[in-house]
Amino acid sequence: MESIIRHIRKNERLRIISVTIILATVSIFSNYADAQYFGRNKPGYRKFRFDVTQTPHFEIYHYLKNDSLVNELAQWSENWYQVHLKIFRDTFKVRNPILFYNNVPDFQQTNAVSDLIGNGTGGVTEELKDRVILPVATSLAQTDHVLGHELVHAFQYRLFTNRNGMTNFSINNIPLWMIEGMAEYLSIGSIDPHTSMWIRDALLNNDFPTLRQIETDPKYFPYRFGEAFWAMAGKTWGDTIFVPLLKRAAFQGFDKAAESYLKYNEKTLSGMWRSASEVHFSKYLKNKADSLAGKKIVTDKNAGEMNISPSISPDGKYIAFFSEKNIFTLDLYLADASSGK
Numbered sequence: 001m002e003s004i005i006r007h008i009r010k011n012e013r014l015r016i017i018s019v020t021i022i023l024a025t026v027s028i029f030s031n032y033a034d035a036q037y038f039g040r041n042k043p044g045y046r047k048f049r050f051d052v053t054q055t056p057h058f059e060i061y062h063y064l065k066n067d068s069l070v071n072e073l074a075q076w077s078e079n080w081y082q083v084h085l086k087i088f089r090d091t092f093k094v095r096n097p098i099l100f101y102n103n104v105p106d107f108q109q110t111n112a113v114s115d116l117i118g119n120g121t122g123g124v125t126e127e128l129k130d131r132v133i134l135p136v137a138t139s140l141a142q143t144d145h146v147l148g149h150e151l152v153h154a155f156q157y158r159l160f161t162n163r164n165g166m167t168n169f170s171i172n173n174i175p176l177w178m179i180e181g182m183a184e185y186l187s188i189g190s191i192d193p194h195t196s197m198w199i200r201d202a203l204l205n206n207d208f209p210t211l212r213q214i215e216t217d218p219k220y221f222p223y224r225f226g227e228a229f230w231a232m233a234g235k236t237w238g239d240t241i242f243v244p245l246l247k248r249a250a251f252q253g254f255d256k257a258a259e260s261y262l263k264y265n266e267k268t269l270s271g272m273w274r275s276a277s278e279v280h281f282s283k284y285l286k287n288k289a290d291s292l293a294g295k296k297i298v299t300d301k302n303a304g305e306m307n308i309s310p311s312i313s314p315d316g317k318y319i320a321f322f323s324e325k326n327i328f329t330l331d332l333y334l335a336d337a338s339s340g341k
Contacts, residue, residue, distance in 0.1 A: 042116055044109050050099075057081050057092045062100040069136070073100060073147070080148045084186060087239055088155040096154055098147075099133040107135035122146045125153035130161075148187035153179075159243065160250065169250040175215040178249060181226015182242060190231035198224040200281050208277065210270035211254070232276050237262065297340040298323075303333065312337065 053060040053070055058077045064070050077098060085091065101107035108117045112133045113126050123134035123146040132150045137143040156179060160171055184195075198221070202208040209220040211229065233241065241261070248257035255266040264272065297319060298307050304325035311320045319337050322330045335341065 042109065042111070042114075046106075046109075048101075048106070054095065057095060058098050059095040060098050060100065064100065064102060064136070072140070073136075073143075076144050076147055077151070080151045080187075083148070084151055084155050087186060088159065088243055090155060090158055092158070097129060097131045099131060101133075101135040104135050107133070123150045125150045125157065127157050127161075130154045130157050145187055149183045152183035152186050156182075156246070159246065169247075171250055173251065173253045174246065174249045175211075175222075175254055177211070177214045177222035177226030177229070178246065178254065179226075180223045181228075181230050182246070184223050184227035185230040185234065188227070190234060192227065195224045195227050195231075196281075199228050199277055200284060203278060203281055204285055208274050211266050211273070212270070215254075228277070229273050232273050236272075236276075297337065298335055299340075302340050303335070306330075 048063050050061040050063055053062065053074055055074050055078050058074070058081070060070070060074055060077065062070060062073075081092070099110065099112055101110065104119065110117070110124075110133050112131050113124055117124070122137065122142075123132070125132050132147070132154055134143070134146050134150060137146060160169070184192075199208075202225075209217065209225060214220045214222055214225045214229075230242070245257055245261055248261055251257070252260070258269055259265045262269070298310065298321060300307070303321075304323035307321055307323045308330075309322050312318070313320070317337055319335045321333055321335065323333050324330055325333065
């Protein structure tokens with residue numbers, strides 16, 4: 001499994017649980033998104049009659065008929081509030097809105113944000129009113145994780161919108177991996193099998209990125225690598241460094257913020273992170289060779305960068321598979337099972 005990750009890294013955004021409208025990119029990409037979808041209307045197939053459930057810190061808008069599920073969602077929201085409060089040390093003076101939709105198609109019709117919402121988007125945090133918007137996912141665990149992730153963004157927005165005496169800062173100074181990696185770390189913890197698979201694959205193929213590369217090269221997914229870095233930083237200096245480092249990065253950028261607060265610059269921290277990862281995963285990577293069984297038939301050299309769902313014909317002579325093959329969308333292809341042509 002680890003060996004195929006590099007073939008899908010550039011497309012991981014389509015498969016993640018939560019692709020959000022986040023602090024560091026909303027101002028950069030909002031104009032681009034509007035231009036991309038100019039002339040297209042967000043679909044609206046029904047009108048939603050929302051009820052409101054109030055908790056000590058949230059106003060939960062929903063049209064769900066399952067009272068037990070609503071109570072569960074309310075409890076999870078308060079639980080996440082208490083967890084994130086320990087890190088951000090900031091209280092919600094006004095109840096924060098959360099909008100729950102029953103499924104993804106309903107969620108895609110939301111008017112809480114103007115942009116079109118893709119199939120891979122699991123939740124959104126809107127920056128003006130701190131509204132958290134998400135559907136009930138296919139599993140309760142997934143819903144709980146997305147809720148926890150998005151509520152981190154709600155706290156992050158409050159950190160900068162309230163300012164608390166902060167002046168002369170820019171959220172564009174904060175790299176995306178800091179924002180999304182923190183949200184992942186604070187919602188799933190320091191040990192995650194999915195993230196571990198990414199890190200092992202990067203070490204195995206000698207393709208472990210620096211923090212600068214995560215920021216500048218789109219093939220290094222900021223959610224997974226960002227979470228892994230925060231896990232190392234949290235175990236080294238404690239989770240209490242997160243908010244001060246985030247604030248300083250808004251003023252100075254990450255490199256200067258890390259050097260002034262942690263006494264290490266970005267390059268040194270990248271080396272420390274890689275070394276710690278190598279030590280931790282060395283027992284799982286005894287052989288530094290990616291030895292695959294069988295023969296590669298369909299690869300990015302004779303097909304596309306993303307080749308998925310192979311199916312062998314009954315006589316074993318052909319392979320049908322989906323590939324983008326230098327085209328924007330997936331299409332169905334047929335290859336010779338012996339040569340890959």
